[in-house]
Amino acid sequence: MKYSDTVHEHFDNPRNIGVIEHPDGVAEVSNPACGDIMHLTLRIVDARITEAKFKTMGCPAAIAAGSVTTELLIGRGVGESTPLTRAEVNESLGGLSPQKVHTSVLAEDAVKAAVRDYHRRQGK
Amino acid sequence: MRYIYLDHNATTPVLPKVLEAMLPYQCEAFGNPSSVHHYGRRARVAVDDARDSVAEVLGAPASSVIFSSGGTEANNTIIKGVAQARREHGRHLVTSQIEHPAVLDACAALERQGYAVTYVPVDERGLVDPQAVRDSLTDQTILVSIMVANNEVGTLQPIADIARLVRERGVLMHTDAVQAFGKVSLAVEDLGVDFLSFSGHKIYAPKGIGGWYERSPAVLQPLLHGGHQERGRRSGTENVPGIAALGKACAIAAGDMTAEEERQRQLQQRFEHGIRERIGEVRIQGEKAPRLPSTTNVAFGGAEGEALMMSLDLQGVAISTGSACSSGSLEPSHVLRAMRVPRPYLHGALRFSLGRATTADDIAYVLDILPGIVAQARGV
Helix, strand or coil, X not given: CCCCHHHHHHHHCCCCECCCCCCCEXXXXXXXXXXXXXXXXXXXXXXXXXXXXXXXXXCHHHHHHHHHHHHHHCCCECCCCCCCCHHHHHHHCCCCCHHHHHHHHHHHHHHHHHHHHHHHHCCC | CCCEECECCCCCCCCHHHHXXXXXXXXXXXXXXXXXXXXXXXXXXXXXXXXXXXXXXXXXXXXXXXEECCHHHHHHHHHHHHHHHCCCCCXXXXXXXXXXXXXXXXXXXXXXXXXXXXXXCECCCCCECHHHHHHHCCCCEEEEECCCECCCCCEXXXXXXXXXXXXXXXXXXXXXXXXXXXXXXXXXXXXXXXXXXXXXXXXXXXXXXXXXXXXXCCCCCCCCCCCCHHHHCCCCCCCHHHHHHHHHHHXXXXXXXXXXXXXXXXXXXXXXXXXXXXXXXXXXXXXXXXXXXCEEEEXXXXXXHXXXXXXXXXXXXXXXXXXXXXXXXXXXXXXXXXXXXXXXXXXXXXXXXXXXXXXXXXXXXXXXXXXXXXXXXXXX
């Protein structure tokens, strides 16, 4: 399996690993086919993501996807549309191979679910 | 950085003595073995000598050894060649769920041509039950193909028991011996098989050479036509340097097989014991089955295999994963699924495969770094 330098870099030094205590949005999503699991917690202040942490049981691409997702999320607003798409995750990682694109899908699913959780907590 | 190669089931380095044995047949004694002149005769002698060395490892007559481009070609020739030659007798084959893709995909190709194939299961230890093979035989069965040693987990199948039951019923028996050849004793008379495939690059010969044993008179339609080489079983000018190398590799393997097997078995025990001492939630596949001394397939609960493999690679240790995720499919290994490996371990399997160059020091180094790598992967 060949990975971009960016994937390698994130795999070697993943950013924002862990779990935020008392998060404003939380999600755990999984891909039953390959067994990947991604856990994402968000701190959201004034409808803007100020902190994001992830944990994953997954392949190097899944770890890199989680890492880059948290980096991209911080500072973004949580309005009507999703703050992050799979295409952006894929692009930020220098392009995943067709076999590994599913890790960016998992990342987007986690983001959507965590934001949904935030809105639910807000009573919307 | 220190580099340690623990992926010998994938391929092995060419031994210097093996390289030395093949070099004369590149530039100097380059003749075509079919030529009558001096150049051809020298090449012919090299091929004949190598055939003797291979035959000795198998305890078989030299005339029963056919050279090919490798294990995949051998498996394809035998499975498709027997199916073709025996199609008037029946159109049913039997194999196992844990075979190498070279066997499984050849069988699948036959299924598309209207043959029926039974894939017998294995138990949780990774072993085929000889009775299950016998129960799967019908009056349409023409060939049974079960591997000697599994490439992913190293389990050694009871080939002699299976072959006895199969041949009692007048059915031909093939075994893919690619992972076992040159590593454990494989006398074809003891195994009782009609066909056996082997490969050179798993035993320190170069890639691109291998072959098969066939019991005479063999029922087999050749895959390659076009000449009379290898008694018409496998046409094409012989890969003389490769054949010479394989002959040398077999002579070296025969020279110290028992001692090397014992040496690796001790390293394997030290390694597996060390893993259990240092790391929790460990599962060693096929632990309770007879296994190759070279192969340890181990999974760590809560840690994903490819991530572990890449972390080990960053620290100079080369291994394979047991999860096919890294080889392009999302599905976990067909071997581990057939063995009903529990879910938490299914995606975390690593294959460490030892070889001639592996030392106790190498094992100690891996045992030093492995706990940290597993802990890190579990922490992400």
